[in-house]
Amino acid sequence: MGQLILVRHGQASLGAADYDQLSELGRLQARATGARLAAADLTVERIVCGSLVRQRDTARELAAALGMATDRLDVDDRLDEYDHAGVLATQGGSSAFADATTPGARRALQSTLDEAIARWVAAGDGGGYPESHGSFVRRATAVLADLTAAPGATVAVSSAGVIATTSSLAVGLPVERWPELARLVLNASITKLISGRTGTHLLTFNDHAHLEHDRSLVTYR
Numbered sequence: 001m002g003q004l005i006l007v008r009h010g011q012a013s014l015g016a017a018d019y020d021q022l023s024e025l026g027r028l029q030a031r032a033t034g035a036r037l038a039a040a041d042l043t044v045e046r047i048v049c050g051s052l053v054r055q056r057d058t059a060r061e062l063a064a065a066l067g068m069a070t071d072r073l074d075v076d077d078r079l080d081e082y083d084h085a086g087v088l089a090t091q092g093g094s095s096a097f098a099d100a101t102t103p104g105a106r107r108a109l110q111s112t113l114d115e116a117i118a119r120w121v122a123a124g125d126g127g128g129y130p131e132s133h134g135s136f137v138r139r140a141t142a143v144l145a146d147l148t149a150a151p152g153a154t155v156a157v158s159s160a161g162v163i164a165t166t167s168s169l170a171v172g173l174p175v176e177r178w179p180e181l182a183r184l185v186l187n188a189s190i191t192k193l194i195s196g197r198t199g200t201h202l203l204t205f206n207d208h209a210h211l212e213h214d215r216s217l218v219t220y221r
Contacts, residue, residue, distance in 0.1 A: 001194055001195065001196040002147075002148045002149055002150050002151060002152065002153075002154070002194065002195045002196075003152070003153040003154070003192065003193070003194050003195075004144075004147050004148045004150075004153075004154050004156060004192070004193045004194070004195070005037070005044075005153060005154065005155045005156070005190060005191075005192050006156050006158055006162075006163050006166065006190070006191040006192070006193070007033055007058065007062065007155060007156070007157045007158070007188065007189070007190055007191075008157075008158065008159060008160055008163055008185050008186065008187055008188060008189050008191075009022070009026070009030070009052070009054040009055045009057075009058040009157055009158070009159060009187065009188070010022050010023070010025070010026030010027060010028075010029040010030040010033075010054065010057075010058050010061075010187050010188045011023045011025045011026035011029060011187045011188075011219050011221070012026060012054045012221075013026075014106070014221050020052055020053045020054050021053055021054065021057075022053075022054050022057045022058065025216070025217070025219065026054065026058070026187060026188075027057075027061060028217060029187050029188035029211065029217050029219070030057070030058040030061035030062065030188055031061050031065065032188065032210050032211055032217060033058075033061075033062060033065075033188045033189075033190065033210060033211075034061050034062045034063075034064065034065025034066065035065055035210070036190070036209075036210035037062060037065065037066060037155065037190075038065045038066055038067075042153055043152065043153060044066055044068070044152075044153050044154075044155050045150070045151070045152035045153055045154060046072070046074060046150070046152075046154050046155070047059050047062060047063055047066070047068060047072065047073050047074070047154075047155045047156075047157070048073070048074045048075070048076050048079065048147065048154060048155070048156045048157070049073060049074075049075060049076075049079060049156065049157035049158070050075070050076065050077060050078075050079035050080040050081070050157065050158055050159065050162075051075050051076075051077040051079075051080055052080055052081065052159070055079065055080070055157045055158065055159065056073070056075065056157075058157045058188070059073050059155075059157040060073070062155060062157065066155075076143060076156075078139045078140070078142060078143035079143055079156060079157070079158040079159075079162055080158075080159070080162075081158070081159035081160070081161050081162060082120075082131065082136050082161045082162075083129075083130050083131055084113065086129055086130035086131065087113075087116045087117060087120045087129065088112065088113065088116050090116075090120075090127065090128055090129050090130075106221065110221075114179070117179050118179070120133050121133050121176050121179065136161075136165070137165060137175050140162050140165040140166055140169070141165075141166075141169060143156075143162075143166075144166040144169060144170070144193075144200070145200075148193055148194075148195035148200045149195060160182040160183075160185035161178065161179075161182050163182075163185055163191050164178040164179070164180075164181035164182035164184075164185060165178040165182075166191075166193070167181055167191060167193075167202055167205050168181060170193055170200050170201065170202040171202050181205075183220070184206055184220075185206050185220075186206060186208045186211070186218060186219065186220060187219045187220065187221075188208070188211065188217075189206045189207060189208040189211075190204065190206075190207040190208070190210075191204060191205050191206060191207070192204045192207070
């Protein structure tokens with residue numbers, strides 16, 4: 001039986017020039033997740049992460065907590081998040097992540113992004129996007145199949161969109177509904193799936209008990 005532990009990366013740098021960097025809070029979140037995994041009765045066979053900086057740096061924090069050498073980390077770009085900048089730009093918008101420095105700006109960005117994602121999903125394999133929604137779903141489906149088929153426990157660091165998509169697939173939800181789940185996925189939360197003779201099953205989704213001792217560690221962006 002394979003066990004897949006999906007970890008969302010720690011908080012990135014919303015409002016900074018380069019979003020794809022862990023914030024200091026993001027590093028604290030990643031360390032808290034690493035401590036949770038290290039304290040569990042669990043033998044981790046491998047750690048895999050996407051190619052994004054925030055994913056790789058989160059994976060390094062987990063590896064350190066688990067006493068695993070960072071050269072044992074595997075990078076699989078199928079775990080990368082969807083291209084939010086491409087989704088926004090194709091619809092005539094801009095990323096504006098660097099400008100989201102106030103609560104009001106963050107709410108406006110989220111509203112704009114939600115509308116752009118809805119159009120992207122509706123376009124399926126069309127729409128002229130750098131990566132179509134259909135392609136995104138296919139790569140999430142493929143990486144879920146490969147990682148759950150691996151023996152033992154795999155920790156995979158990814159992002160909210162991929163985690164929500166794979167969770168939707170595992171419970172039989174229409175895959176178009178993944179954005180509803182993605183909005184709930186906390187930074188450095190844990191989602192767990194197992195696979196065996198009866199298929200792949202979702203055990204836990206968005207578990208963040210290891211963050212609840214300090215409210216400042218509970219963030220969505």
